[in-house]
């Protein structure tokens with residue numbers, strides 16, 4: 001699913017209208033319908049709903065929603081920031097139809113006093129014994145907004161934000177620049193849910209707009225009307241790669257044999273976790289190649305796991321001899337994907353082992369953790385031309401790989417990830433808030449699943465295992481396999497955190513929720529795609 005800027009969204013609308021002959025009014029009608037549907041679903045008991053509408057098309061969506069809700073038996077009212085005569089274009093048509101077909105009262109507001117009065121009359125601000133409104137639709141401004149909120153819109157925000165009434169944002173929370181890539185912005189309306197249209201904008205995937213859901217509604221723009229844009233997409237769109245059932249005559253040979261190489265004396269859990277995650281993601285076979293001294297510990301993780309004892313140096317790390325000459329060939333016989341790094345350590349010959357593995361074979365490979373440290377200051381050795389090579393650095397590891405500071409990495413994540421992936425012709429998974437998946441062809445996908453419960457040791461090892469298993473199963477679809485892996489990992493953690501407390505969720509608990517993640521469908525029965533938040 002593509003991620004657009006406000007300008008690209010405008011271009012989509014224009015093309016839909018001009019090239020596909022769908023009038024703007026039809027799009028607005030569908031947008032308002034979607035807002036009404038989502039509102040009813042999230043707040044089925046809401047009896048008094050107030051639409052706070054601006055004079056542009058965002059307001060028009062709110063006017064349609066108010067009419068649709070009223071027709072469904074909800075006591076809807078509208079507060080219009082401005083006079084009826086000032087309402088523009090298609091929104092004016094929506095206002096006329098609202099007046100014709102419903103008895104929804106429209107409070108026209110032109111100053112702060114009038115605004116406060118309208119809030120009191122509609123119950124947004126509760127006074128006396130009269131029941132208050134139980135839902136507010138924020139349809140003040142959308143993609144036509146340029147910060148900051150001014151005048152009455154700013155006053156409305158100041159009145160609404162301290163209240164406890166739930167707020168559903170139409171397209172974006174008013175005051176949020178749709179093109180912002182910041183996690184938070186100053187001066188926007190708060191929101192308990194967001195309904196956007198056709199495709200997410202930058203702010204929907206990069207921003208933390210709401211603790212509630214963000215959904216994308218299809219309103220009638222065909223796929224062909226959506227411009228390529230900057231090659232930015234959303235990881236969840238790739239999850240479909242894993243939705244086709246396995247054929248009836250399947251066998252384990254069809255789903256990849258993952259070899260996890262890692263572990264050292266003291267860090268045996270890491271390759272164990274990566275292996276477990278690979279098994280739970282559907283790999284046909286998983287073998288853990290670990291130093292002899294930790295073989296028994298790793299084998300004990302689960303009986304389905306095979307182990308390959310490797311020679312180790314006196315410091316307890318994997319020795320270089322394991323991967324030299326015909327030893328490497330013997331090691332990789334029948335292996336379809338290698339995941340190297342978890343728990344490997346930086347002691348002894350561990351770094352040389354990774355460099356030799358990357359240089360000595362073209363077997364698809366995921367490099368993580370200490371595997372990445374082996375290339376500190378030597379990123380020139382990383383070349384994914386003609387092979388599948390996936391790196392999964394967190395910002396600290398990315399900083400060491402590139403010689404930048406962590407702040408330097410965080411400042412221009414998309415640009416940096418894209419450049420690194422294209423320069424080195426590999427797939428880069430840059431972890432953190434909104435993990436990025438950058439591809440060798442320059443496309444970048446943003447992930448929106450996951451939560452702070454994952455900020456614990458072991459999370460990265462689990463992700464490595466999931467990616468390796470996905471590559472083993474979908475070797476011809478590397479881009480989607482990696483994007484889906486990142487999406488599923490975060491989604492499993494979201495399910496784990498719903499079932500447990502964020503303090504108590506362990507990395508291995510997320511593995512136990514991979515079933516929920518695989519079974520989850522991005523698009524619900526109402527045609528809404530949930531890009532943030534679980535339904």
Ligand SMILES: NC(=O)C1=CN([C@@H]2O[C@H](COP(=O)(O)OP(=O)(O)OC[C@H]3O[C@@H](n4cnc5c(N)ncnc54)[C@H](O)[C@@H]3O)[C@@H](O)[C@H]2O)[C@H](O)CC1
Nearest residue numbers: 028056057058141142143144145146148149150153171197
């Ligand atoms: N395919 C789609 O996504 C569709 C989306 N629709 C909706 O249309 C809006 C965009 O509408 P537009 O008329 O271009 O702009 P806005 O309504 O967002 O804003 C214009 C309105 O707001 C006032 N304004 C602008 N900036 C400020 C400010 N800083 N402070 C106060 N007021 C401001 C300005 O004066 C105008 O009056 C999109 O978000 C969707 O919700 C369509 O319905 C159909 C297709």
Ligand SMILES: [K+]
Nearest residue numbers: 138141172174
């Ligand atoms: K809005």
